[in-house]
Amino acid sequence: MKGFTKEDMIWVLSLFGTAIGAGVLLLPINAGLGGLIPLFVILILAYPMTYLAHRGLCRFVLGSDKPSDDITFVAETYFGRGGGFLVTLLYFCAILPILLVYSANLTTTLEQFFVNQLHLDAPNRLISSFIIVALLVLVSISGSNIVTKAMSMLVFPFVLILIAISLFLIPHWNGALFAHLSLDSVVADMKGSNFWLTLWLVFPILVFSFNHSPIISSLACHCKEKYPDCAEKKSSQIISYAVIMMVVVVMFFVFSCALCLSPQDFANAKAENVNILTYIANKYPEATFLAYVSPIVALIAMSKSFLGHYLGSQEGLNGVLYKASNGKITGKLANTLTGIFTFLIAWYVAYKNPSVIGIIESIGGPVLAILLFIMPVYCIYKFDVLKKFRNPICDGFIVIMGLIAISAAIHGLL
Numbered sequence: 001m002k003g004f005t006k007e008d009m010i011w012v013l014s015l016f017g018t019a020i021g022a023g024v025l026l027l028p029i030n031a032g033l034g035g036l037i038p039l040f041v042i043l044i045l046a047y048p049m050t051y052l053a054h055r056g057l058c059r060f061v062l063g064s065d066k067p068s069d070d071i072t073f074v075a076e077t078y079f080g081r082g083g084g085f086l087v088t089l090l091y092f093c094a095i096l097p098i099l100l101v102y103s104a105n106l107t108t109t110l111e112q113f114f115v116n117q118l119h120l121d122a123p124n125r126l127i128s129s130f131i132i133v134a135l136l137v138l139v140s141i142s143g144s145n146i147v148t149k150a151m152s153m154l155v156f157p158f159v160l161i162l163i164a165i166s167l168f169l170i171p172h173w174n175g176a177l178f179a180h181l182s183l184d185s186v187v188a189d190m191k192g193s194n195f196w197l198t199l200w201l202v203f204p205i206l207v208f209s210f211n212h213s214p215i216i217s218s219l220a221c222h223c224k225e226k227y228p229d230c231a232e233k234k235s236s237q238i239i240s241y242a243v244i245m246m247v248v249v250v251m252f253f254v255f256s257c258a259l260c261l262s263p264q265d266f267a268n269a270k271a272e273n274v275n276i277l278t279y280i281a282n283k284y285p286e287a288t289f290l291a292y293v294s295p296i297v298a299l300i301a302m303s304k305s306f307l308g309h310y311l312g313s314q315e316g317l318n319g320v321l322y323k324a325s326n327g328k329i330t331g332k333l334a335n336t337l338t339g340i341f342t343f344l345i346a347w348y349v350a351y352k353n354p355s356v357i358g359i360i361e362s363i364g365g366p367v368l369a370i371l372l373f374i375m376p377v378y379c380i381y382k383f384d385v386l387k388k389f390r391n392p393i394c395d396g397f398i399v400i401m402g403l404i405a406i407s408a409a410i411h412g413l414l
Helices: 006-019 027-032 036-062 071-117 125-140 144-168 183-190 193-209 213-226 231-258 263-272 276-283 290-324 331-352 356-382 384-389 392-413
Strands: none
Touching (some): 006 144, 006 231, 006 290, 027 263, 027 276, 036 071, 036 193, 036 356, 071 213, 071 290, 071 331, 071 356, 125 290, 125 331, 144 231, 144 290, 193 392, 213 231, 213 290, 213 356, 276 290, 290 331, 356 384
């Protein structure tokens, strides 16, 4: 296998960029509400859950040696025409709402930045949403090479800002989260139903905070073309480095924020429906600059995540068009139609910002988790072409963690 190249690093940054969106600003609050134990659970399980699940999905796509065969074509190979079309449709329907939510949230965040930080009138939403979505779609339709380079350029300042904020907060660390932590208190908590409910609901946070499945198929196709003799090893290496980067940077940020606050602070931030940087800026007068940094971080985070999710959405819709037209719509025509459709619907959603999109995104979460955790393991044991990837211990771990996360996500919808 060839050494680690600059192009490989660009893919590492692209995977990181797809996974870590604006939700990172809410992660410390959502994870910290249950105290230190859920935070430690996320810290311990983040790498194995994220790496093994995404490696499994990548291997699923690598089941075909053809570089052009993405997840939609591989699914048809495994499940037949009807089953492949269903998987493709579910894949597209699970990713598209995330793309639409990013479009709406980007426009809203820009508006709030103009009003709250710059003290200017909010820009016309019709125009601002058009500019934002048009720019992102133009970059997205330029090809995966341009998209990954654009994402890597956005990831560097994003990572530097997160690390700088984490270091800035160190002098504000306190022992509030540890105040009531003891063996007796942990044992007492474990005897209560609320503890296990809180721990159960942490799993969807863990899964979706580090999810970069929409770009995995593109990575697999790249590795099949670039490294035909060692595509699996190279893709696994890239995924591993990306997940390590995610866990180190994000969890440092999460713990740095969490150690500045008390359990009551987390509850207050949740009640006020603000992100962690805004809450800390309000709590510490010397950190007021964070109120300006917060929307900038969010804009960068959502922009790069939009690009990564577009690759997955494009694959899904291209696959739907190809199968629905009996192979007549493909290549540049499919990409053009996908770009036009995505732009129009994303612009509409960004302008109107309908509340139903959030609900659709929540429903798509469990579907995406099934495709990520359950489907690859099923195929590894169902089809001989993938039997070389069988590992009962790792596969069992993925299925169990996936079922826990999926059940908790469904519970959250009820």
